[in-house]
Amino acid sequence: MELRHRALEVLCFSDPEQKAAATIDLHAxxxxxxxxxxSPVLTLPESELPGRPARPELKHHTAVARRSPATPxxxxxxxxxxxxxEFNAINLALDAIWRFDGMPEKYYHDWLQVAAEEAKHFRLLRDHLREHHGRDYGDYPAHQGLWTMCEKTAGDIVARMALVPRTLEARGLDATPQIQSKLRNTGAPDALAAVAILDIILREEVGHVAIGNHWYRWLCEKHGxxxxxxxLELTARYEAPRLRPPFNEHARRAAGFTAAEIAWLQQI
Structure with a gap:
């Protein structure tokens, strides 16, 4: 089977463990x-992408409750x-593989690496929920913000590279240290175990954002x-979420953001 066709097949899987395992296997x-x-022919409506489980219940992001990490x-x-x-990030990477034609071989292998690492992250977090909280993925409502931007940019690979990895996923570079700090402050064993998982995720997400930066700039150079x-034009056209400080400047520099881009962030 051809790699992009297989990526589309895996994207359509609804069972989270099946999707994670198949993604890691495809990368291996x-x-x-x-x-x-x-691109492979899509034989189902776009509205049925990606395959997802019946749970979690999906709500608008404003309707998803937040709770203090001070309690279990x-x-x-x-x-x-x-x-x-992380589950959505698997889907985003698989979609970037099957959907867009005419890219170098390395582009498809880069996004397959991203998909496999996102699958690893999802498994680590799911195992943590089960082991430390007696909960599982799907037990709480969630929102679909990441996939919404994927849908908006389905016809524009330049916008996809600009607004998914280097905008939405880059927000994780900024947010993760703050989350870790709150977890550490609890001193709870489960919280410290979560901090260690987030260390792995943050380190690898820098690489994912770097891949997005690389291919965004590659496409810009190719098209002049x-x-x-x-x-700036794309963020306005596609109504990307506004980025808010504090920004993880060290991680963003490591992911390939320029000094001018970081300076612009500080001004918004």
Whole structure:
């Protein structure tokens, strides 16, 4: 089977463990798969993408309750929310593989690496929920904000690279240290175990955002576009969420943001 066709198949899986396992397996075996020049034919409506389980119940982000990590239940809700982000991130990476034609082979392998690492993150968080809280993925409501931007940018790979990895996912670089600080302050063993998982996620998410930055700039160079003013135009056109401080400047620099981009962030 061809790699992009298989990525679409895995994207359609609704069972979270099946999707995570198949994604990791596809990455491990990627050298055995040819890469087609044309996108595979989608045989189901776009509205049915991605495959997702019956639970969690999906609500508007303003309707999803937040709870303090000072309590065990609050920490379970927090970890569940992050697990949901990671599950969506698997879908985002798989979608970037099957949907967009004409990219170099490395592009598809880069996003397959991202998908496999997101699957690993999801499993770590799900196992944590089960072990430390007696809960599972799906036990709390969640929102679908990440996938909404995926839908908006389905016809524009430049916008996809600008607004998913280097905007929405980059927000995680900023938020994770703050979450870790709150968890550490509780001193609870389950909270400290969660901090260790978030260390892994933060380190690898820097690489994911760097991949998005690389391919955004590669596309801009290919089409004769200036990446910095174009980014501002795309955020307005696609109504990307407004970024708010504090910003993790160290992580953003490591992920390939320029000094000018970071300075612009500080001014918004």
């Amino acid at each position: 075996q990627h050298a055995l798969y040819p890469i087609a020049d044309q 239940e609050g920490r379970a809700v927090l970890i569940h929310a992050i697990a949901h982000i 576009l200036d990446p910095e003013p174009l980014y």
